[in-house]
Amino acid sequence: MATRFITVSLVLALMSLLCMHMDVSQAAGRHLLDTPAAPPPALTLPQIPSLPNPTLPPLPAMPGLPTTPLPTLPPLPSLPNPTLPTMPTLPKVALPPLPSTIPTTIPSFPTIPTIPFLSPPPSTTTSP
Numbered sequence: 001m002a003t004r005f006i007t008v009s010l011v012l013a014l015m016s017l018l019c020m021h022m023d024v025s026q027a028a029g030r031h032l033l034d035t036p037a038a039p040p041p042a043l044t045l046p047q048i049p050s051l052p053n054p055t056l057p058p059l060p061a062m063p064g065l066p067t068t069p070l071p072t073l074p075p076l077p078s079l080p081n082p083t084l085p086t087m088p089t090l091p092k093v094a095l096p097p098l099p100s101t102i103p104t105t106i107p108s109f110p111t112i113p114t115i116p117f118l119s120p121p122p123s124t125t126t127s128p
Helices: 002-034
Strands: none
């Protein structure tokens, strides 16, 4: 029975230590969350040295091209202007005069007869 008492008391002691440790770690965590974060250090870029401007030698002078006179072209032969054939004239045609009255009735068309083999078959129902 004494060993059981010691075991129970050890378990209770360990549990109380764990609870206290959890409270302390939570409090430390809350403390870390409450403090404002420090700004990150500013990044500085290294300075790039400027390159010296190279001096170029002067360009050589271009030799002038020889100027030769252009040859003259012979004159074009003169051709007579072509003449187009004349169009024959057509006689004027006189149209007959339009009627003075316009018909107001539409002519009637005959009806189209029905085709018997396309009509439905007669009904074959018998009544009692």
